[in-house]
Amino acid sequence: MDAPRPAPLPVFDKLAPLKQGRVLEESLAEFAEHGYHQASVNRIVARLGIAKGSLFQYFGNKEGLFRHLFARALEEIKAPLKAIRDADAGEPFPLRLRRVFVEGAAFARAHPRIWRIYRRMAAQEDFPLREALLSQLRGEALTYFRELVEGGQARGEIRADLDPRTAAFLIEAALDRALSAQDSPLLDAGHGLSSADQPLRAARLAALADTLSRGFCPPALQNADTTQAGDSHA
């Protein structure tokens, strides 16, 4: 379960990139729809129309498939995430936080299957890679949020006595829930994040970010409202 197999998978890499793509696509879909244990190798090869043995030749076993899959997915994700991260270095904190929510939501919408797998992994103890990936991903996110906060403090936009880790924790919690609510009306519970109405969603995301921001700002800045509108919504 936590055995070796960091194998470089020479077999799969030699495949036609087109086929590689299809394999990864369908596998990703299966894991997103059913989670790790409930995902069925039989179903994957059926979707793909390839031999069952091939998948095992490519990846050794189910876990190998998942590891490879997720590793590849992470690579594809890194660039856009880094882009979000670096794009707005100079702007004031509340705007940056808004952007984090809005772009984070856009990202989750753009990669719904990866997002779903990530959510399942976070809640399910027996996912392979859970430990490694969770600590890495979350670590990066928290570090980023902390730096965001610390930057704000350096510029006096955030009160100095706020522990950046506390702020980062809240940001991450709110963002995670907001993104989850997006594709599950049950989790959204009427808040509007799972609505099909894009402007409404944007407004709700902004409201969340702004309300958090307010909690972080020094009293002096409280009136200087960075948010033009209030956040009442239909």
Added chain:
Amino acid sequence: MDAPRPAPLPVFDKLAPLKQGRVLEESLAEFAEHGYHQASVNRIVARLGIAKGSLFQYFGNKEGLFRHLFARALEEIKAPLKAIRDADAGEPFPLRLRRVFVEGAAFARAHPRIWRIYRRMAAQEDFPLREALLSQLRGEALTYFRELVEGGQARGEIRADLDPRTAAFLIEAALDRALSAQDSPLLDAGHGLSSADQPLRAARLAALADTLSRGFCPPALQNADTTQAGDSHA
């Protein structure tokens, strides 16, 4: 044989309460450890040292066991949760929010298996009862938080232009993550909530609540700090 089996399970109720307790304990543990699908009836009866048939005589089938389990758990939970809810009606909002976090955390610590099952249900699409329970539980929580906020607004402790739903959403997100972080260092990521140090945990919880509160308060009240200490921690 072809009924939907909402039956009142007369068999199990007649068992010696001691045995009932053991059965519920071990089953709860199995579901908490493995989730619904991965939980094994075989393993449960092995843990219990009883015959396979017995469990089916008690609950009809796996889903019946789970439903019974969860129904019982909910009943046991209701009272303490209501107690938290009603205890502090007269106090100022920030104190009430703190209490929500502290008591919520105490509750999750006291019922770690129920909490785990709940988290799995929220993330896993194919849990039985998921829809019903999630909408009920979350609905109640959000309603409570909203009323908390609206009460604060009525007393001028919270700015009037804050949408109570936004506030409730943030509270719920933060609380949920805080409670999850408690029993999983991975989710905690060094924040201190999964630490064995109870005062530290309490301080961290308070810090989360206070930082949220601050975001909700009107500017006038920002200085009247309800939290004596800052929230820096080792």
Added chain:
Amino acid sequence: MDAPRPAPLPVFDKLAPLKQGRVLEESLAEFAEHGYHQASVNRIVARLGIAKGSLFQYFGNKEGLFRHLFARALEEIKAPLKAIRDADAGEPFPLRLRRVFVEGAAFARAHPRIWRIYRRMAAQEDFPLREALLSQLRGEALTYFRELVEGGQARGEIRADLDPRTAAFLIEAALDRALSAQDSPLLDAGHGLSSADQPLRAARLAALADTLSRGFCPPALQNADTTQAGDSHA
């Protein structure tokens, strides 16, 4: 399977006759509906609202129940069957054969559950008692039919060169199928025996008997038609 247990069942006999009756009724129904193996002791006790252990105390086991059941059923049946047998000793053969069909059909209609069990027993190799009961019942029937035929021969109503066993075989085959067709449209296949129209059924039964009779009669009697009408039917 062919073990002892001819036991006199002292326990069951001491029960209140009313309860005895219910037990036999419901058991008979279960075996008629599901056959021997598919019949469920669980279901029987559920129908009866008695303890599972009781049934085993009464009859030892499932097979014991069935044996007792069937024995009792046979006893109840004997009298009416004998009545049919003896009622018409003086009449001409064709009339007697008609009566056999009509009264046989009436009997099967009056005791549908016993008839069904009998049919299942005849086709299913692993019914308990199959051997004993089948050879007894069929033996009696064939003997009766043979005597019927021999009586007819003695009176010159049936040609002398007809082997009575052949005739008896045909009668039994036709009767058995006619009775079976009565409660199964599939077996009837549009012939009218499973119809709700009683006169039609009677006509069809008579037609069957008469056509057989004709095959048995000596040429001289062929014109003296005992059947007023032909047998065309809607």
Added chain:
Amino acid sequence: MDAPRPAPLPVFDKLAPLKQGRVLEESLAEFAEHGYHQASVNRIVARLGIAKGSLFQYFGNKEGLFRHLFARALEEIKAPLKAIRDADAGEPFPLRLRRVFVEGAAFARAHPRIWRIYRRMAAQEDFPLREALLSQLRGEALTYFRELVEGGQARGEIRADLDPRTAAFLIEAALDRALSAQDSPLLDAGHGLSSADQPLRAARLAALADTLSRGFCPPALQNADTTQAGDSHA
């Protein structure tokens, strides 16, 4: 996974014909010996010495196996049955009826397991395919018999006032019982059809056919005995 699985079973068809044969043989035997519900997939794979999963890979499930089995059996049967049907179109009715009995009996002897399964299906209400197959098979048989009779009527060999359906019903009943009697002394009850003595069996079959024929013929033909011998037997 949720389809009704009318699937063409690509797996089994690719097996070595020798193995295919063994699988079908043993399965057929199991169903013939025990009927549908009492037949055990475990037992079948044990007989075959193959893994349990294999059978399910071939046929999907127990019912799929049975359906395939029966479909194959029907195909193998069709040709010889049609041969019987068409062989003797020009001959007089009594000879044709004899041939039906003799060849029918030969057929049942050649395919005893199929015959047994058929009998069980007819008596057991909950066989898969029962309705479809019974109505089809019996329909075809009755139609054939009716045409046989109508042909006889057209040529004046059978009296015009005989309802062909009545005649067909009797033929089918007698034939069915005769075939059943062949492999069960119990059903035969000393008539000679289950005897090992082939000429005796043939004589008894002929006697049954002839006696029926006689019942169908017009008076004028009664003396013109198509059967050289009477039908007395040892």
Added chain:
DNA sequence: CATGAATGAGTATTCATTCAT
């Protein structure tokens, strides 16, 4: 290197039978 038939330990579930109360 692709194939896909073979595997068998695993799953949930049933049910006649026993026996302590």
Added chain:
DNA sequence: CATGAATGAATACTCATTCAT
């Protein structure tokens, strides 16, 4: 003597994994 909880071998069925072709 009635009770009904306990039993466990039986059932049909699944699925990741292997390996001969």
